[in-house]
Amino acid sequence: MAKTLYVGNLPWSTTDTALADAFRQHGSVVSSRIITDKETGRSRGFGFVEVEDADAEKMVEAMNGSQIGGRQIVVNEAKPRQG
Numbered sequence: 001m002a003k004t005l006y007v008g009n010l011p012w013s014t015t016d017t018a019l020a021d022a023f024r025q026h027g028s029v030v031s032s033r034i035i036t037d038k039e040t041g042r043s044r045g046f047g048f049v050e051v052e053d054a055d056a057e058k059m060v061e062a063m064n065g066s067q068i069g070g071r072q073i074v075v076n077e078a079k080p081r082q083g
Contacts, residue, residue: 002030003056004078008046010034011069018068019047026062027055048078 007019020032030050034043051059056077064075 001053002050003053005049005051005056005060005063006046006074006076006078007049007063008074009071010043010045010047010073011071012043012045014043014047014069016047019049022066022068023049023051023059023063026059028052 005023010019014034016032016034019034020029023029023032028051030052032047032049034047036043049059060075060077063073065072066075067073
C-alpha cells in the first residue's frame with residue numbers, strides 16, 4: 001500500500017520530477033504530481049507525493065519545514081477528497 005502526502009508552499013518552478021527527487025532521499029516514492037491551474041497551466045504552489053506506507057511518517061518528519069527552491073514547505077498526510 002501507499003500513502004499520499006500533501007506538499008504545500010512550493011515554488012511555482014517546481015516540477016513533478018524535482019518534487020519526487022527531494023522526497024526520494026528519505027524513502028521510496030511511488031509517484032508525484034504538481035497541481036496546476038486548468039486555465040493557465042501554471043503551478044498552484046502545491047502538490048502530492050505518493051510514498052510507501054513504511055516511509056510516510058519519517059518523510060513527513062524529515063521534509064515538513066524543509067526548503068525547496070528557497071521556500072519553506074509544508075508536508076502532511078493528505079486528507080481524502082470530499083465528494
